[in-house]
Amino acid sequence: MPPTEPLHSGHPLVRPPPRRLVACVVAAAIASMGLAGFVHLRTRSLEQATSQLYTMRLPALEAVSSLRGPITAQQTILFRYYASRNRAEFQSSYRDNHRRILEQLDRLDSSTNSRNADICRIGLGEVEALAGRLVDVLDRPSPDPVESMALLAEVQMQAERMTDELNAVVNAIRGEFSASVEHTHAASRQIARLVYAYTGFLLLMGTLVALTLRRYFEASAQQRSIALFPERNPSAVLCLDRRGAIRYANPGAHALLSRLGHAADGPGALLPPDLGARLDALVAAAPEPVDWEYALGDHTLLCSAHFVAEEEVFHAYPVDVSAQRAAQRALNTALEEVRSLGKRLADENVYLKAEIESAVPSSDIVGQSARLREVLARVGEVAATSATVLILGESGVGKESLARAIHDRSARALRPFIKLNCAAIAPTLVESELFGHEKGAFTGAAARRLGRFELADGGTLFLDEIGELPPDVQAALLRVLQEQEFERVGGQDTVRVDVRIVAATNRDLKHMVDEGRFRADLYYRINVFPVTLPPLRERREDIPSLAAHFLKKFSLTHGKQVTGVSASALEHLQSWDWPGNIRELQNVIERAVILCQGEVLEVPALGFSTPVSVSRASTPASSLQSVERAHIVQVLERHGWVIEGRRGAAAALGMPPGTLRSRMKKLAIERPARAPEVTR
Numbered sequence: 286m287p288p289t290e291p292l293h294s295g296h297p298l299v300r301p302p303p304r305r306l307v308a309c310v311v312a313a314a315i316a317s318m319g320l321a322g323f324v325h326l327r328t329r330s331l332e333q334a335t336s337q338l339y340t341m342r343l344p345a346l347e348a349v350s351s352l353r354g355p356i357t358a359q360q361t362i363l364f365r366y367y368a369s370r371n372r373a374e375f376q377s378s379y380r381d382n383h384r385r386i387l388e389q390l391d392r393l394d395s396s397t398n399s400r401n402a403d404i405c406r407i408g409l410g411e412v413e414a415l416a417g418r419l420v421d422v423l424d425r426p427s428p429d430p431v432e433s434m435a436l437l438a439e440v441q442m443q444a445e446r447m448t449d450e451l452n453a454v455v456n457a458i459r460g461e462f463s464a465s466v467e468h469t470h471a472a473s474r475q476i477a478r479l480v481y482a483y484t485g486f487l488l489l490m491g492t493l494v495a496l497t498l499r500r501y502f503e504a505s506a507q508q509r510s511i512a513l514f515p516e517r518n519p520s521a522v523l524c525l526d527r528r529g530a531i532r533y534a535n536p537g538a539h540a541l542l543s544r545l546g547h548a549a550d551g552p553g554a555l556l557p558p559d560l561g562a563r564l565d566a567l568v569a570a571a572p573e574p575v576d577w578e579y580a581l582g583d584h585t586l587l588c589s590a591h592f593v594a595e596e597e598v599f600h601a602y603p604v605d606v607s608a609q610r611a612a613q614r615a616l617n618t619a620l621e622e623v624r625s626l627g628k629r630l631a632d633e634n635v636y637l638k639a640e641i642e643s644a645v646p647s648s649d650i651v652g653q654s655a656r657l658r659e660v661l662a663r664v665g666e667v668a669a670t671s672a673t674v675l676i677l678g679e680s681g682v683g684k685e686s687l688a689r690a691i692h693d694r695s696a697r698a699l700r701p702f703i704k705l706n707c708a709a710i711a712p713t714l715v716e717s718e719l720f721g722h723e724k725g726a727f728t729g730a731a732a733r734r735l736g737r738f739e740l741a742d743g744g745t746l747f748l749d750e751i752g753e754l755p756p757d758v759q760a761a762l763l764r765v766l767q768e769q770e771f772e773r774v775g776g777q778d779t780v781r782v783d784v785r786i787v788a789a790t791n792r793d794l795k796h797m798v799d800e801g802r803f804r805a806d807l808y809y810r811i812n813v814f815p816v817t818l819p820p821l822r823e824r825r826e827d828i829p830s831l832a833a834h835f836l837k838k839f840s841l842t843h844g845k846q847v848t849g850v851s852a853s854a855l856e857h858l859q860s861w862d863w864p865g866n867i868r869e870l871q872n873v874i875e876r877a878v879i880l881c882q883g884e885v886l887e888v889p890a891l892g893f894s895t896p897v898s899v900s901r902a903s904t905p906a907s908s909l910q911s912v913e914r915a916h917i918v919q920v921l922e923r924h925g926w927v928i929e930g931r932r933g934a935a936a937a938l939g940m941p942p943g944t945l946r947s948r949m950k951k952l953a954i955e956r957p958a959r960a961p962e963v964t965r
Contacts, residue, residue, distance in 0.1 A: 313490050320483055324476055355386045356448060523552060525599040529560050532598065541605065545584055554581065555603045556588070564599060567592050578606075585610050628733065650686050651834045652827030656819040660687070667814045668694035673766070675811050676789040678818035680944040681868030684789040685749060687818060691787055692745040700744030703737050708750035708943040715758050717774050720765075726775025736773065738765060742782045751811065752792035752803060753943070759804045766810050786811065791944065821863040821870060828859050831867060835874040836886060845878055847886050854888040864913040864948070868939030914952040917945070926956055 362378045521541045524533035534552035547554045557563060557579040567575050567590055574591035588603040650661070667674055668691045676684045685704065692702045710718050717726075721736030737746055748754075754762065765771045770781045788811045797803035821828065832850055840847045850858075854877075863869050877888050920934045927933040928942050935942040948954075 310490060310494055313487060317483070317487065320479070324480065328473075328476070355382050358382050521555060521603045523555065523601040523603070525564075525601060527597050527599075529564055529599075538603075541603065545581060545605065547581070555586065556601065563590075564592075567599065583607075628735070650683060650690055651830050652824060653830065654824035654827045656824045657827060660816060660818060661690075663814075663816050664691055665694065667691065667816075669696065671695075671785050673786045673788070673811050673813045675794075675813070675815045676787065676818060677815055678789075678791060679820045679866055680791045680940045680948075681866035682818040682820055683867050684791075684818060685747065687816070688745070688747040688749075688787040688789060692747075692785075695745070695785070697744050697785060701741055702745050702747065703741035704747040704749060705737050706749045706941070708753040708941065712755045712758075715755060716761060719758065720761065720771050720773055722774035723776040726773070730775065733773075738771060738782050738784055739780060741784045743784075745785045745787055748786065748788045750790060750941075750943070751788040752790040752794055752797060756804070759807050763804065763807045763810060766807075792947075821866045825859050828870070829855060831870055832858055832874055835871050836878065839875045839878040843875075843878055845881060846884055847878055847881050848884045850886045850888075854886055857888050862913065862916075864916055865939040870939075872937070872939040913948075914954060917948060917952065918954060921954070 362382060365374075365378075519537050519540070521538035522533075522535040523531060523538055526532050531552050538552050538555060539548070542548045542550065542552065542554065545554075557577055563575075563577060571592040571594055574589055577586075577588045577590065579586055579588075584605055584607045586603050587606045588601050590599055590601040592599055650657075664687065674688075674691055676687055678684055688704070689702060692698060705718060707715060717734070717736065719736050719738060721734050721739055722730050724730060724733050761771065765782075765784075766786060769783060770779050772779055794803055794808050794812070798805045798808050821831075829850075832855065836847060836850060839845070858870070858873075865872075873888065874886075877886055881887065917934075917938065920937050921928075924932065924934045924937060928935050928945055930936065933942070935945040938945060940948075
């Protein structure tokens with residue numbers, strides 16, 4: 286639809302400058318010419334007055350200056366005559382000097398008032414009378430020196446009076462000049478003030494005229510731009526009448542139809558299908574604009590429209606926002622992924638903070654025995670690889686410390702080290718702990734939670750007491766070990782991870798496989814590189830090093846100044862079989878440090894029922910088991926058969942409650958009927 290009429294009509298938007306402003310500008314120009322003439326005439330008058338005064342008073346100043354010399358010379362002539370008595374020389378010099386004085390007095394009389402010249406003539410007559418008297422006195426045969434000096438003094442006084450009169454004349458002439466100059470300056474200042482004020486007025490008027498003309502030209506340009514806006518605007522512009530019929534569509538609207546593939550449909554295709562209802566709502570919302578968003582085929586249009594009440598028309602500006610909406614959807618998806626990663630980092634942070642408090646540093650692997658060096662050599666061989674490691678050994682031998690040593694020496698050392706004690710988790714929650722769960726997966730699952738596998742992605746996952754895993758979790762764990770992927774509990778999305786597994790157990794997994802309590806395929810999958818940690822009784826030479834290590838650690842922890850272990854205490858420690866291994870030794874040293882009152886550690890009898898010598902390392906297994914059984918029974922009796930809790934037998938022995946129950950079952954330790962088990 287070609288344009289038929291302009292969008293804007295009515296009165297022009299721009300008016301010319303007002304006539305009053307133009308009249309003010311013309312009046313200011315005429316006043317400028319008058320002011321310039323006045324300043325010129327006034328300045329010319331001042332210049333002429335100053336020049337005339339200078340011409341009139343210059344001869345008087347010259348006459349006064351010429352009089353001073355002859356007056357002084359007349360005194361000198363009298364003094365010389367007094368000294369030489371040469372009357373002829375005196376008369377010649379005196380007559381010449383007297384003639385010069387009379388000439389200058391005539392000039393003074395003609396250039397100034399006659400009063401000044403008359404005063405000087407009177408003074409000159411008195412000087413001549415005194416000079417005549419002096420000549421008479423000096424012509425006597427015996428002149429009186431006193432009278433002569435008195436006459437000379439009077440001559441000098443009279444000459445000084447004449448000089449004062451001449452100075453008065455000069456000062457009077459100077460006063461006239463000063464008054465004339467001051468008058469000229471005052472008139473100049475008045476002219477300058479007038480010129481400055483009028484200049485400011487002209488600047489103000491010029492600024493006002495310039496701003497008015499600038500607004501006029503800008504508004505004229507804007508009016509021309511508005512008139513041509515629809516034609517030059519590359520965006521779509523539509524004008525509709527009150528009934529919704531299109532009155533105008535600019536070339537941008539036809540270009541938009543072509544891009545959308547609806548060139549044959551006409552500009553009406555750019556408007557929403559329910560146009561009538563939308564226009565009624567637009568009239569109710571006037572003059573505020575309204576944005577409409579609607580679909581046109583596979584595209585999304587956003588139209589900003591408003592109602593012009595003065596002209597009873599609607600203006601609409603449709604725009605294709607399909608690309609923006611697609612980008613917004615992609616951004617929302619990315620933000621969701623970011624939130625998911627943030628939740629994962631938060632869960633990992635919470636887990637790692639909890640792990641920091643309970644972490645056992647790898648520096649607790651202390652000792653120089655041949656058995657321990659052999660184990661550490663095997664760890665050095667496997668740490669740099671990604672192979673699964675199975676750590677075997679009794680409870681308390683330091684399997685977790687060894688697992689941390691493997692992680693710290695691997696290429697994953699900068700990634701998380703996550704651990705899970707499979708025996709400490711309820712069987713129904715083990716799968717959720719390993720793989721995580723979605724929100725609402727089970728009762729109490731209020732939010733998505735990441736499992737240990739996701740937290741350990743890129744790092745190492747330590748599965749302690751892996752022999753305690755339920756059979757269904759063993760199958761899921763086998764799949765993760767083989768394919769490195771899993772689904773969260775209650776979820777359908779497959780999660781891929783890169784995790785190295787280090788497992789540990791104090792059970793005989795091969796025997797459990799034979800009994801059908803542990804999956805054979807899982808056993809062979811985790812038994813890639815087995816490492817067996819010897820019990821403490823098989824490396825008694827490490828007990829002094831371990832005791833010194835724990836002594837230093839707990840002395841700092843409890844603020845004690847314990848510097849060493851007594852020989853008897855060390856012998857006592859080495860003579861015990863340590864069924865709880867390093868954990869039991871650690872607890873014994875800590876209790877001894879707490880109870881120690883001096884600088885040398887003494888180990889009290891804390892349940893050593895049947896001490897054995899160092900040479901009993903080769904005692905048959907049945908005797909060792911009997912000693913262990915007696916020790917466990919004694920500890921249980923001392924704690925009232927309480928197994929769990931801070932004051933339970935498991936804590937005293939330095940082993941988990943589940944491990945203690947397993948040892949009791951293996952050693953056939955049964956509770957007496959009068960002493961039931963108590964759980965705290």
